[in-house]
Amino acid sequence: MIDAIDKEILRTLQNDGRMSATALAAEVGLTVAPCHRRLKDLEASGVISGYRAVVDPSSVGLGFEALVFVSLAQVDRTTIDKFEAEVSENRRITSAQRLFGDPDYILKVVTKDLDEYQKFYDTELTSLPGVLRLRSTLVMKNLKPSAGLPL
Structure with a gap:
């Protein structure tokens, strides 16, 4: 189940998909290990389906x-x-x-x-x-x- 922290991770990554795990953790108020674990879970479950460059x-x-x-x-x-x-x-x-x-x-x-x-x-x-x-x-x-x- 997606909780408020997962939503904050997703909101943050939608704005900057290249953000490092360390910067992402700081942005959402977690330490790196739990943030990284949540990120991997979101990817593994298909909630995050990929990353791409936005080209003008x-x-x-x-x-x-x-x-x-x-x-x-x-x-x-x-x-x-x-x-x-x-x-x-x-x-x-x-x-x-x-x-x-x-x-x-x-x-x-x-x-x-x-x-x-x-x-x-x-x-x-x-x-x-x-x-x-x-x-x-x-x-x-x-x-x-x-x-x-x-x-």
Whole structure:
């Protein structure tokens, strides 16, 4: 069971995943050994599923974002499995959620610019399995790109 100290560890790591165990322990009010043990338990149980670097998209030439609303022609297990497999494998699609109602999915796509997005849309998005309709909206400004959970 996650207690208040575990939540504080998680909140702290969401803000700085590279924090040393010593600094983390000091931040949450524990000594190093129990903090390290709690951290290992959180990792082993899958509560912490990994660590990663947050990369600024425009710094690597990927400053264009679009949200794509996808409606499928039919919603059966085979179509869903094929669609989701292809979406999961596509590196330009950085986020994907299945929704209740219409549309069926929302995808976040990142590209260099509008021209590259248009080519991606025409060649890859339209050929995803089961697609009936695609609607895009362009992201003007990303206010909260990767916020942590509200622990």
